Amino acid sequence: MRTGSRPSSDLARLLGGPVLDAARGLLGVHLVRDDGVEARIARIVEVEAYGGPDDLASHARFGPTARNGSMFGSPGKAYVYGVYGMHTCLNIVCGPVGTARAILVRAVEPLAGVPAMREARHAKALATRRAERDAPGRAATRIATIPVMRLASGPGNVGAAFSIVRADDGCDLLDPAGMLRLEAQPGADPLPASASGPRIGVGFAGAWAERPWRFWVADSAAVSGRRGR
DNA sequence: CTACCGATCCCCT
DNA sequence: GGGGATCGGTAGA
Numbered sequence: 001m002r003t004g005s006r007p008s009s010d011l012a013r014l015l016g017g018p019v020l021d022a023a024r025g026l027l028g029v030h031l032v033r034d035d036g037v038e039a040r041i042a043r044i045v046e047v048e049a050y051g052g053p054d055d056l057a058s059h060a061r062f063g064p065t066a067r068n069g070s071m072f073g074s075p076g077k078a079y080v081y082g083v084y085g086m087h088t089c090l091n092i093v094c095g096p097v098g099t100a101r102a103i104l105v106r107a108v109e110p111l112a113g114v115p116a117m118r119e120a121r122h123a124k125a126l127a128t129r130r131a132e133r134d135a136p137g138r139a140a141t142r143i144a145t146i147p148v149m150r151l152a153s154g155p156g157n158v159g160a161a162f163s164i165v166r167a168d169d170g171c172d173l174l175d176p177a178g179m180l181r182l183e184a185q186p187g188a189d190p191l192p193a194s195a196s197g198p199r200i201g202v203g204f205a206g207a208w209a210e211r212p213w214r215f216w217v218a219d220s221a222a223v224s225g226r227r228g229r
Numbered sequence: 230c231t232a233c234c235g236a237t238c239c240c241c242t
Numbered sequence: 243g244g245g246g247a248t249c250g251g252t253a254g255a
Contacts, residue, residue: 048247057247067240085237087248104247130236142250156248201247231255241244 011184012174015075016095023049023103023215026092028192030183031108033116033162040113040120040162041183042152044105045192045220048199049213050091052100057205060100069170071100076174076182080159080166086128087156088164092173092182106200106214108152109222110161117151117161118143124160154224193218200225 014025026044033040050058052071059068059081070079075095079102082088091102110117125131125139152161162180173182196212203209216223 050247059247062242065241081247082239083246084248085239085246089247091247106247128236154248199247204246231253233253234251236249238246240246 011182012076014184015092015174019049019051019094019101019103020213022092022094023047023213024194024196025191026103026105026182027194027215027217028185030111030185031090031105031158031162032181032183033113033179034181035163035179038113038116040116041111042108042117042162043111044108046105046107046153046214046216046223048104048106049094049215050102050104050199055205056208057199057202058100058102060102064100068100071102072098073170076172078168078171078173078180080164080169082166083156088159088166089155090159090162090164090168104155105158106155107216107220107222107224108158108161109220110148110151114148114151118146120163121146121151121157121160123163149221153222157224 015022026047029044031042031044052060053063055061060071064072067081070077071093073093074097075093077093079091079093080088090105094101094103122140122143131139152158168180171180172178175181194215195218196215198210198212199214
């Protein structure tokens with residue numbers, strides 16, 4: 001056993017296994033955006049598991065389409081989608097290949113690069129037409145006062161704080177040299193205490209919406225919504 | 230605190 | 243043409 005970061009092969013094994021185990025196991029893993037300016041690093045504290053075509057809440061429920069193609073790829077790849085016209089969300093594809101299982105990253109706790117995260121959220125806010133109508137500096141003031149633990153709370157905010165764009169769709173999150181990547185933490189660290197509950201925003205999926213496929217770190221202030229249940 | 234509502238656009242059933 | 247794996251502002255209790 002080596003010290004320091006768990007070998008990425010461990011992460012690959014995790015993502016290749018059952019999707020619920022993978023979702024639970026991703027809690028505590030680090031998400032990194034390292035574009036050579038100021039590295040952004042955060043700890044994953046809330047995720048949701050999505051099954052393949054059988055799961056009526058999953059984007060895979062209609063089979064492969066132009067949007068969800070990367071879901072049908074190999075574990076460890078990113079599945080990035082846009083929703084509501086303005087938000088971009090990050091998923092981690094799980095195995096086996098072709099099963100179209102994925103894990104949505106719903107919240108992370110910033111560990112490094114907080115100024116870069118604020119800058120990214122500001123840039124994203126300014127890209128909307130609403131910003132043009134607002135008083136000058138309104139977005140800047142709002143974002144400057146967001147508590148650190150709220151900067152990347154909620155899937156849309158994770159996307160904004162980490163500058164996730166559709167171009168990231170399909171990238172290899174297990175590549176140690178990738179600009180957007182996952183980094184497992186030392187295996188000696190125990191998995192954080194977690195809780196689970198129904199997935200958010202999938203009421204259209206009937207009974208599938210009730211399955212407790214959302215997982216979060218029990219005591220994290222970065223968890224979105226009403227802190228669990 | 231809860232509840233509603235508009236934003237904004239890609240992809241689809 | 244409709245709707246969405248969301249967010250933040252506003253109104254009211």
